[in-house]
Ligand SMILES: Nc1ncnc2c1ncn2[C@@H]1O[C@H](COP(=O)(O)OP(=O)(O)OP(=O)(O)O)[C@@H](O)[C@H]1O
C-alpha cells in the first residue's frame with residue numbers, strides 16, 4: 001500500500017516536472033509585460049493579453065520563419081518517407097549481394113554524431129551553390145533522418161507477409177500495382193510513424209540551421225526566433241514564450257490527428273500467424 | 274496433351290537445393306498432388322509454376338507455352354496460398370473482386386461474378402466483412418473464392434486445408450473434389466497429408482529432398498512404391514521395412530533377417546544378391562497361425578481395425594493390422610504368416626530402388642484389411 005502511494009507520488013512528480021515548463025510557457029505568453037517579473041510570481045495571470053502574439057505576427061519576421069519551417073519540414077518529410085519506403089522495400093524483398101551489409105552501413109551512418117558531418121556537408125553545399133537556401137537544409141536533414149527512417153520502415157516492411165504481395169502478383173497486379181494496392185495500406189502505420197519522426201526532427205533542428213543558413217529569407221523558426229528575440233543584452237521573454245507556443249501548435253495538432261493511426265497497428269488477421 | 278510441364282527444372286539458393294532436376298508432365302484437367310515431408314520442395318515447385326520464384330535452370334510450360342519469362346499475372350493461373358494471403362484492408366467482396374479488377378473486368382460485370390462464387394462457397398453473408406473477422410474455415414473459403422472467380426487454365430493450391438480442423442477438412446476435401454469434377458480444370462495441389470493426396474488426386478508426385486521419387490496414380494503409389502522412401506512414406510501404419518540378406522540358391526530367392534526367413538517369388542533376372550530391404554504392408558501379415566513365432570508387443574484398437582506390433586525372436590518388430598475383435602494381449606505368444614507374394618523388395622540404403630515386380634492377383638486390392646488364407650504357406654520356418 002505504502003509502496004503504491006510512493007510510486008504514484010513519484011510518477012506524478014515526473015509528470016509535473018515535464019508539464020510545468022509547458023504550462024509556464026503558455027501562462028507567460030499571455031501575461032502583460034508588467035506582470036512578468038512580479039514577485040512573488042502569479043500562477044494564473046491577473047489579466048490575459050494577446051498583445052505578444054499580435055506583435056510577433058505583425059511586426060517581426062515570425063511568419064517568414066514559420067513558412068520556411070513548414071516548407072522545410074514538409075519537403076524533408078516527403079523526401080525521406082519516399083526514399084525510405086522504397087529503400088526498405090528493396091532491403092526486405094529483394095535478394096542481392098551485400099544487402100545485409102548495406103543495411104548495417106546505413107545504421108552506422110546514423111550512429112555518427114552529426115557535429116562531425118556538419119563542416120564537410122557545409123563545404124559541399126557551398127560548392128554546389130546551395131548555401132543559404134531552404135534546399136540546403138532539406139538535403140542536410142535528409143542525410144541524418146533517412147538512415148533512421150530506413151531502419152524503422154524496414155522493420156515495418158518485414159512485418160508485411162510476402163504472400164500478400166505474391167497473391168497480388170498472381171491476381172494480375174504489376175509489381176508497382178501490388179505495392180500500391182497491398183503493401184502500402186499495410187505499411188501505413190509505419191509510414192505515419194516515420195513521417196512524424198522526420199517532421200519533428202526537422203521542425204526542431206537547430207545546429208545545422210545555424211551553420212548552413214544565415215539569411216532571414218531562408219531561416220527556419222528555431223534559429224530565426226533565437227536571433228530575433230535573444231541578444232547578448234536582452235531576452236524578450238514574453239515574445240519568446242508566445243513564439244514557443246506557436247511553434248508547438250503544429251506538432252500537437254499533427255499528433256492529435258495521427259495518434260489513432262500510430263496505435264492502431266496492423267490490420268492483422270488476413271494471414272495466419 | 275500436357276498442360277503443365279516441368280523440364281529439368283532446378284532451383285537452388287547457393288548451396289541449398291530446393292528442387293533438383295524435376296521432370297513432370299501434367300495432363301489437362303488432371304488433379305495432381307505434390308506430396309512429401311516438410312521442406313521437400315513442394316511450395317518451391319508451386320511458386321516456380323506461379324512465376325513467383327525463378328528456376329535456376331530448366332523450362333516450365335503451361336498449355337504448351339514456355340512461361341519462364343512470363344510474370345505471374347500473365348500465366349493464366351490462380352493460386353491459393355498456404356497462409357491464405359487475404360488482403361487485410363479489403364472486405365471479402367473486394368478480395369474476391371481484386372483479380373477481376375486487375376484484369377480489367379468492368380465494374381458492372383464484377384458484381385455478378387463475385388455473387389456466383391459467393392453462392393458456390395456460401396460466402397454471401399460474409400461479403401461485407403474484413404478477413405480478420407472471419408474464422409479459419411471462412412478465410413479458407415474466401416481464398417478459394419478469389420481463385421475461382423476467374424476461369425484460369427491452372428489452379429495452384431498450397432496446403433489450403435492445413436489450418437482447418439479435422440471435420441471441416443474432410444468436408445472441404447469432398448468439396449474440392451466435386452469442384453474439380455465440375456470445373457474440369459487442371460489443379461496442382463500441394464499437401465503433406467497423404468490421406469488428402471490419396472483420396473483427391475488423379476496422380477501423386479512424391480518429393481523428398483527436392484527430388485521427385487515417384488509420379489503415379491494413388492493406387493499404384495501404394496501398390497508399387499518405386500523405392501524405399503515412397504514405401505515408407507505412403508500408408509498408415511507404414512510399411513514394415515526390414516533390412517536383411519537376399520540370396521539365390523538353386524533358382525529360388527530367399528530373404529533372411531534376424532528371426533525371419535522368407536522364400537520369395539521369382540525375381541527379375543539380374544537382381545543382385547546381398548544386402549536388401551524387404552517391405553511388408555501391415556495388412557499382409559496374418560495372425561494366429563503361420564510359420565513364424567512372435568510375441569505381441571503392442572495392441573492399438575482404432576475401432577474399425579486393430580493395429581498389432583509383434584516382436585520376432587531376433588528382436589525385429591513388425592506392425593500388422595487385423596479386423597477388430599481379435600483378443601490379443603501384450604506379451605502373448607502367437608504365430609504369424611507374412612505374405613511373401615505381396616512383399617516388396619528394395620535395394621539397400623535409405624532410398625533404395627524397387628527390385629521386384631509388383632504382386633499380381635487378388636492381393637492387388639491395396640487397402641484390403643483381411644489377408645487371404647492361401648498366403649499362410651508362403652513362408653518357410655527358419
Ligand atoms: N528463399 C529461400 N532461400 C533458401 N532456401 C530456401 C528458400 N525457400 C525455401 N528454401 C529451402 O528449400 C527447401 C524447400 O522448401 P519448400 O518451402 O519448398 O518446402 P515445402 O515442401 O513447401 O515444405 P512445407 O511442407 O514445410 O511447406 C527447404 O529446405 C527450404 O529451407
Ligand SMILES: [Mg+2]
Pocket residue numbers: 315316317355431
Ligand atoms: Mg510449403
